[in-house]
Amino acid sequence: MASTVLIFSASLIALFLFSLTGVNANAGSNVFSMQSYGARGDGLHDDTKALRDAWAAACSSAKPAVLLIPKGKKYLNRHTILSGPCKSNIVLMSNLMASPKRSDWSKETIRHWILISGVTSLTITGGGTIDGNGKIWWQNSCKTNSNLPCTEAPMALTLHACKNLKVEDLKVVNSQQIQISVEDCTDVKMSPVSITAPETSPNTDDIHITRSRDVQVMDCTIKTGDDCMSIQDRTENLHVNNMVCGPRHGISIGSLGDHNSEAHVSNVTVDNGRLYGTTNGARIKTWQGGKGSAKNIVFQNMKSAVEVSDVLFKNIRGTSASEEAIMLHCSSSVPCHGITLEYVKLTVKGGSNDVRSTCQNAEWKKSGSVSPQPCSFKN
Structure with missing residues (x-):
């Protein structure tokens, strides 16, 4: 049975669409456009191969590279892994939409839609949108219909084992499940990020952080169906500032220690948060029988009110x-x-x-x- 330490309870209230404008792509940068690799961008044809090929070219570039997914189109993609190490710094710019067919994910790929792994000095930017097309997944969730079996669903964007990572001016909408997952990463800066999905969408945690350190999350606006932030085991040196969060579950550390496991979270500061319609506000969730620690945690300058x-x-x-x-x-x-x-x-x-x-x-x-x-x- 879970035991919960409630740190702050809020009352009920109250990638990427890109052009090169404003991006650090100087004359010394190589630009790799998805359209040059056969992408149609009509929201109907599968552009997965074009994205993978453009990434491979950018990743092997000896000069700083820009992977450009041109503005004004929708590039339909299935499960995609974009892996490093890369020869130089990469700026990734895109407007991507997940395939609406659940059959496009196999048992082996069902946990991820876009997985970026093992990359150093990556910037994701440009002002566009990642659209998870999650409706079909929510309709088939056991949390929506208790008569259905409980199955996994993809995370929209997973950032794994990355260093010196920047996520700027990004919008994520309607993820199949978790919106952004930061795993085993170091030196991460996210600002600003907008994440939205219907309040009724199940398990759509927004920013999920685990096994990562030196992370800054600033000026983010989050409105979905689960935790605005889910802070998990081995998160260290996390600073969250000026987050607008709500509705649903608020900002959570944990659950920690489930299945008699050991978990450690330290040096977490959540500052200047505004919570709307959240059921729990800011909280630390632990399990009886688990072990470990959650220490040096600060929730401060958080505002909430009853919305009329x-x-x-x-x-x-x-x-x-x-x-x-x-x-x-x-x-x-x-x-x-x-x-x-x-x-x-x-x-x-x-x-x-x-x-x-x-x-x-x-x-x-x-x-x-x-x-x-x-x-x-x-x-």
């Missing part, structure tokens, strides 16, 4: 005991929205019309007459 939305006040008449008859006061971090006042008339006790109201961090609209009006409104 879609509220109707209708046909309200009466007198107020104080001159301040209406107060719409909401959190500055999570403002109220969708508030409607419909036919409201309030006066001060004794019949005086000298009635006041105040409004803070609230977006509202009126239907019919409203008096007093708490602040500027939207029709």
Whole structure:
């Protein structure tokens, strides 16, 4: 049975699309475009071989290389391994979409969609999207339908045994399962990264970190169906700053020590987090019977509030005991929205019309007459 140490409980609230613009690809860099290797980019034909061939050419380049997946197209890919070591630094730029067919994954490849392994000095950048096309996997999950058998599903992007790794200006959407997994890596910087999937999508953990050290995750926005971050065994020197997280499960260390195992996590700082609609907030999860340690952990400057939305006040008449008859006061971090006042008339006790109201961090609209009006409104 799992035992949980709750560090901070948030209340319920409140790769790659690329051009060369802004990328460090100077005249000394070799550019390898997927289209030069036969990619169609129509979202229908399989471009897996083109990606692998372009990677092989970039990885063997003696000069710094750019693997370019041109802007404005969708490159359909099945399971792909992009491995090193490479002869020089690589900048990877792409807009990739997973095959929608579960049959394109075998028992041997089912855990990974894009796996990048053993590369030093890799930058993933460019402002584009990795689309996991996860709907078919979610529909066949035992967590969606308890009558179905529980099976594994691919992780969208796995970064394995990489050093001096940068992930910048990347969007990941609708992963089949885990969105980004960082495994056995050193010196990793991720900023900014946007990850989205439906709240109901099962097991779509966002940033999963294990057996890695010296990792920085900054300015990331995460909205999916599971943990915003999953921090696992042998994570050391992790700094997370300015993360927007929610809904679902929040930021988790663990589970640690399952199946009587030994696990160690140390020197983790989560700073300036904003949590929306998370069921647990920030937490450390451990298992009875396990051993090891979770030490030097800091959760600080984290904000949460109860989100108030879609509220109707209708046909309200009466007198107020104080001159301040209406107060719409909401959190500055999570403002109220969708508030409607419909036919409201309030006066001060004794019949005086000298009635006041105040409004803070609230977006509202009126239907019919409203008096007093708490602040500027939207029709």
